[in-house]
Amino acid sequence: GAVVSQHPSRVICKSGTSVKIECRSLDFQATTMFWYRQFPKQSLMLMATSNEGSKATYEQGVEKDKFLINHASLTLSTLTVTSAHPEDSSFYICSARRKVGDTEAFFGQGTRLTVV
Amino acid sequence: KQEVTQIPAALSVPEGENLVLNCSFTDSAIYNLQWFRQDPGKGLTSLLLIQSSQREQTSGRLNASLDKSSGRSTLYIAASQPGDSATYLCAVNQAGTALIFGKGTTLSVSS
Numbered sequence: 001g002a003v004v005s006q007h008p009s010r011v012i013c014k015s016g017t018s019v020k021i022e023c024r025s026l027d028f029q030a031t032t033m034f035w036y037r038q039f040p041k042q043s044l045m046l047m048a049t050s051n052e053g054s055k056a057t058y059e060q061g062v063e064k065d066k067f068l069i070n071h072a073s074l075t076l077s078t079l080t081v082t083s084a085h086p087e088d089s090s091f092y093i094c095s096a097r098r099k100v101g102d103t104e105a106f107f108g109q110g111t112r113l114t115v116v
Numbered sequence: 117k118q119e120v121t122q123i124p125a126a127l128s129v130p131e132g133e134n135l136v137l138n139c140s141f142t143d144s145a146i147y148n149l150q151w152f153r154q155d156p157g158k159g160l161t162s163l164l165l166i167q168s169s170q171r172e173q174t175s176g177r178l179n180a181s182l183d184k185s186s187g188r189s190t191l192y193i194a195a196s197q198p199g200d201s202a203t204y205l206c207a208v209n210q211a212g213t214a215l216i217f218g219k220g221t222t223l224s225v226s227s
Contacts, residue, residue: 006159034214043120043205043219093159095215104148105215109159 003027004096006108013084013115021079021111023094029074030096034105035067038091047092050077084115118143122206122218129196130226137191137221139206144187150215151180151191152205160205164191196225 003026013019023033032051036044048064050056050071058064066088068080077096081088093110119142129135139149148167152160164173164180166189172181179192193200203222207215 036214041219043217044207044215046214046216049214091157104150104165105209107152107160107162112157 002098002104002106004030004094004106004108006094006111008111009109010112011114013113015085015115016083018080018082019084019113021081021092021094021113023077023079023096023108025075025096025106028096028098030077031074031099032097033071033077034095034097035069035077035079036093036095038093038110044093047079081113084113086115089113089115118146118208118210118216120206120208120216120218122204122221124221125219126222126224128224128226131196131198133196133225134192134194135196135223137193137204137206137223139189139191139218141187141189141208141216143210144184145210146184147209147211149180149182149189150207150209151178151189152207154203154205154220156203163204193223196223198225198227201225 005024007022035047038044047062048056048058050069052071052074056069071077095105095107097105121140123138150165151163166173166182177194182189201224203220205220207217
């Protein structure tokens with residue numbers, strides 16, 4: 001159990017376009033989902049926390065108008081990178097937690113975004 | 117603010133060696149600590165989760181210890197194999213928030 005599916009695994013897009021990444025909890029309901037970004041040879045950095053039905057909480061330095069997060073249901077959260085630029089190229093990964101207070105989170109497979 | 121540090125950043129060993137990866141964290145008020153494996157270009161595979169009340173966890177050739185008061189954890193890999201080559205990430209969980217990760221140790225095991 002506790003499977004998180006992330007799609008797509010890889011995407012290449014042109015500069016200026018938008019890209020949507022989906023994160024689904026397949027066999028559990030996730031009240032909280034987290035979005036991370038990982039640059040080459042760096043650690044995972046938290047971008048935002050989203051709770052089902054409410055607005056996402058963004059970490060300092062993350063542009064909320066550029067990285068749109070929607071968590072409309074208990075099994076799906078989406079991250080949309082708007083007007084992507086080459087510097088947005090990175091590895092994006094989501095994780096999901098069953099309920100508030102749970103101490104274990106489960107990770108998706110990640111999405112490699114390349115903006116050309 | 118919690119900071120997680122992993123030493124060494126990279127490690128190369130011949131097959132068969134036992135090795136230790138180190139993780140330290142600045143704030144001992146954690147719920148748990150988790151070790152992950154990440155293969156190049158891939159997502160995370162959870163290896164071991166140690167609750168704050170536990171001292172160690174074992175899975176196969178892997179053993180993770182936790183000394184919460186001193187802010188340290190170690191991941192011991194016995195009889196290393198080329199298939200163990202990957203980046204190993206340590207992450208701590210505080211108060212139900214998102215995990216805070218170290219930068220990882222990249223392990224290369226040669227045959």
